[in-house]
Amino acid sequence: MLDLAIVGGGPGGLMSAWYLKKKLGDLCRITIYEASDRLGGKIVTRKFDTANAMYEAGVAEIYDYSMTGPDPLRELIQHFGLQTIPMDAEQVQLDGVLLNDVPGMRRKYGEKTAAAIEAFRKRCTGMMSPLQYYEGVGAQDNEHPWAWKTAEQLLDEEVDDPVAKRFFKVMARSDIATESHNTNGLNALKNFVMDVDGYIGLYSIQNGNEQLIECLASEVSADIQLNHRVLKVGKTAAGRYRLNMMNGKGPESRDFDLVLMCLPHSWLSTMGWEGEQLRASMVKHVSYFDRPAHYLRVSILFDEPFWGEKIPGSWFMSEAFGGCCVYNEGSRHDVGRHGVLNWLIAGSDALAFANLSDQELIDAALKSLPASLGNAREYFLEGKIHRWLSSVNALPGGLPARDVLTNHRPEPKQHPGIVVVGDYLFDSTLNGLLDSSDAATDLILTEMMRLRRAKTQTEKPLSDKIDRDYFDNYRGAGPYSEAWHRFTDPDYLTQLIRIVWGEAKGYKLLVAGSASGELVGALRERGIDAWGIENNRAIHAKTPRALQKYNKLGTVTDMPFKAGSFDFVFETSLCHVSERQVARAVRELNRVVRTGIVFGSVTSDMAPAIIDRYDLLRGVKKLGTWWEWSELFFGNGFDLSMHRRDVMDAVWAATLAANKGPGHWYADADSLRYSFFDRIEDEDE
Structure with a gap:
């Protein structure tokens, strides 16, 4: 039996372990090494200290592609028997006022601005169909005319009305998680069409997204080692892969036949790589995708939902913090009689504001609410801060987009058994992470079948x-x-x-x-x-x-x-x-x-x-x-x-x-x- 190591116990590591059980059964022994004391990575569901009210501290929502074609993540969630809650909203806060998408923009800013919004959305649908959106990142992206200009250039060329331009930046900011000059027009386009019917749906898992982690962990066949930080990976003289790590008590090393690196890009770049060929290839891989984007979560508990019917959807987009999303957690989770608002601050604002204290961040979030909602401080009970710096990618898939095999196996000649997994290789979503896990475990499966036959050769010449x-x-x-x-x-x-x-x-x-x-x-x-x-x-x-x-x-x-x-x-x-x-x-x-x-x-x-x-x-x-x-x-x-x-x-x-x-x-x-x-x-x- 062959030994396989998964480095990283986040959703990518668990998804990979789940796929390996499905594809390989008992043909290999799997060990998962996680540096922290918990599994789940960016999927975090929490409750406040002062009330039994739930909120998402990490991944905000899940994309639903099932209206266009097979949706593996939705099928996985259904496989576990988890219930989902659809999420939708159309409000945007500009100049301190909550507006209902285009009709609201028309009432406040006039017909010219509304027409500019409608015209650009129509232009976007002409540049990408729902099927093209569904197919995601691929080599065909390199042929798209908007791939080779920044999102900032795109908006300057396509949207003359300054208020409409500001509207689009606000609507897309929390998904792009960076500034419009740091990503390309094609990535921005994929976010602009999310607001058009027929492209995508959004949902959350009832009683918390972290249930997905619990279900994955319950079905994988793996030895899970928490508090094990892998520091270096190399190859032994016998052709196996050696992991050097710290286990909380001291250094430890173990050898494996195959290794899956399921780490976020920011953590992958902290690794050591033994051997010049492997080191150079991994440095090249890391640098190719080195476009860090940032999130900051401010979750606030109120003694009641004082906004009443003024926030009818699951969230509203706000011009505050350069453009952020404010979730109404009570629309998807049990928060009792309380109210919970959850700010998803993105990009440079997340990076800059992360240096403030928790209390300063809570104060800034409260001040950002529109005055029409009333005095939020009168209802304030508790705030929680979760920092996710460099947690996603500003240009997922890289530019130019490369083939999937190249992205997942950085050094195929001398180290074919080292394969990487990451949402940054696709679209910085859980859906993309599952796709990456599927692709990577296919590569592992192929390499394992080679090793398996080679091992048989030593026992019975073939x-x-x-x-x-x-x-x-x-x-x-x-x-x-x-x-x-x-x-x-x-x-x-x-x-x-x-x-x-x-x-x-x-x-x-x-x-x-x-x-x-x-x-x-x-x-x-x-x-x-x-x-x-x-x-x-x-x-x-x-x-x-x-x-x-x-x-x-x-x-x-x-x-x-x-x-x-x-x-x-x-x-x-x-x-x-x-x-x-x-x-x-x-x-x-x-x-x-x-x-x-x-x-x-x-x-x-x-x-x-x-x-x-x-x-x-x-x-x-x-x-x-x-x-x-x-x-x-x-x-x-x-x-x-x-x-x-x-x-x-x-x-x-x-x-x-x-x-x-x-x-x-x-x-x-x-x-x-x-x-x-x-x-x-x-x-x-």
């Missing part, structure tokens, strides 16, 4: 060659000519193509990795114009005479076919292409296909029992999860077919009927979701 012996006893099931149909069912394949693309017959299909052509022949018997390409001379030489015209000897990196020769490709060969050549192979497949690809290569997230039973890693040069492969397809002219037509229920039903489901090949429907790709038309074509 061949890595795709040679004559491989096909003489194909995957341990007998000669290829007799065993091939156990792994590739032509009826199942044609049924999948019919379900996903609506094609029944009359199309032209390429089998990439066709061996001696048995599948090609079976498809041709079913009325499919099937062709094949195979690079192994020994097995290709066994192609029957009648199929020799249709089964070509060659490589998928340079195929002897004209552009657009095939409607579909069914491939099982990409995993046998070297890391250096695999992107070229995907581009070559893109060149010869017109419609789409059925991805059939071996992946690291197939069930370990299946991988072991058939020694599926034999001869594999490019090992990755279905998700890792999808990133490669996305970057080379393809998109998920399920983005255009979600027919997963029908595909999964066909899979189960064909005995290709759990225990046979596909563990779940999600793996099949990442097995069908549409070719995207190039703008230059």
Whole structure:
């Protein structure tokens, strides 16, 4: 069994441990090291000392993407059986007055200002659709015209009315958490559209967001070590990773096979890295995302909600502190007969005001309330301060945006087993942090399967060659000519193509990795114009005479076919292409296909029992999860077919009927979701 360390017991560390249990089961021992005396990091739910009234001291709310597509965080919260409370509001405080969004701005500042707000919001929706917003940070961000100008420049160019410009800065400040000159226009755009219906919803977990931490901790299989601050990470002579730490009593060191660094960017930069290659790579990683943004929370308990009906929503945006959000905690939590307001101060104001005493901060918050609410001091009972300096990123995802694999594995050559997790790699939200945990644990899964097979090699020598012996006893099931149909069912394949693309017959299909052509022949018997390409001379030489015209000897990196020769490709060969050549192979497949690809290569997230039973890693040069492969397809002219037509229920039903489901090949429907790709038309074509 392999040993894995998770450094950081915040939500990222716990989410990663949860994913590892789901993906790996009992294949590894997990130890979580947390420097403080509690789990949860930035997710903190607290109560006041003088009353049993609850408030959020850390993460303010959770984003809801479910109106556009699958929302993994919402699904996780539902998995735990937690109840949620929707949050919404439209008020903004400008010049000391609470106003109801555009109608309120129109009444106070006139038609010109209101029209400028409406025009810019319409402009924003034209620059980013709800689907583009849903897809989040990606390489396509680099092509967006607003990515290469600051948010300040964007507002100066697009909004002439000074009051409207001030309105947008106030509305976005607490989400951006920095000044408009410190982030780009694209990041600002993603925050501007949050105020437009149809892009996103917001919610909180009933009885406190920290319940998510409690539920995650209850389901992970890990040895949790609190008060253990990891100081340095390096590599031993035996190829394992050594963690040097302080455990509260003194120094301690332990060695692991794999390490997940689940630390906020500000804490990651305090780490020591042993070895010049690792040190240089981690310094480069830290500096690439070194755009600190800040929060400061001022939570105040009042003996009653003296504002009455004047704060009808979950919060209002305030011009105070350069633009902040003031939450009405009673709209989502049990605060009894009391009232609780919770200021989320952001950016430079948070950084500067953090130097004040708690009492000075409480006084400043009370003074910032609009006079129309009355004298807040008459109702004041207690205040709490929570400082979150450098806790988020001013430009999440970095600029230019890089691919997900590069972001999560800073030094893949000599230290492939060190993987990082962070919300700063996506969008500085819990949703982004869960995405990061998913991506990072996929990388860990791939590396673990490599290590696992290497460890087996020391006990029982296994061949890595795709040679004559491989096909003489194909995957341990007998000669290829007799065993091939156990792994590739032509009826199942044609049924999948019919379900996903609506094609029944009359199309032209390429089998990439066709061996001696048995599948090609079976498809041709079913009325499919099937062709094949195979690079192994020994097995290709066994192609029957009648199929020799249709089964070509060659490589998928340079195929002897004209552009657009095939409607579909069914491939099982990409995993046998070297890391250096695999992107070229995907581009070559893109060149010869017109419609789409059925991805059939071996992946690291197939069930370990299946991988072991058939020694599926034999001869594999490019090992990755279905998700890792999808990133490669996305970057080379393809998109998920399920983005255009979600027919997963029908595909999964066909899979189960064909005995290709759990225990046979596909563990779940999600793996099949990442097995069908549409070719995207190039703008230059």
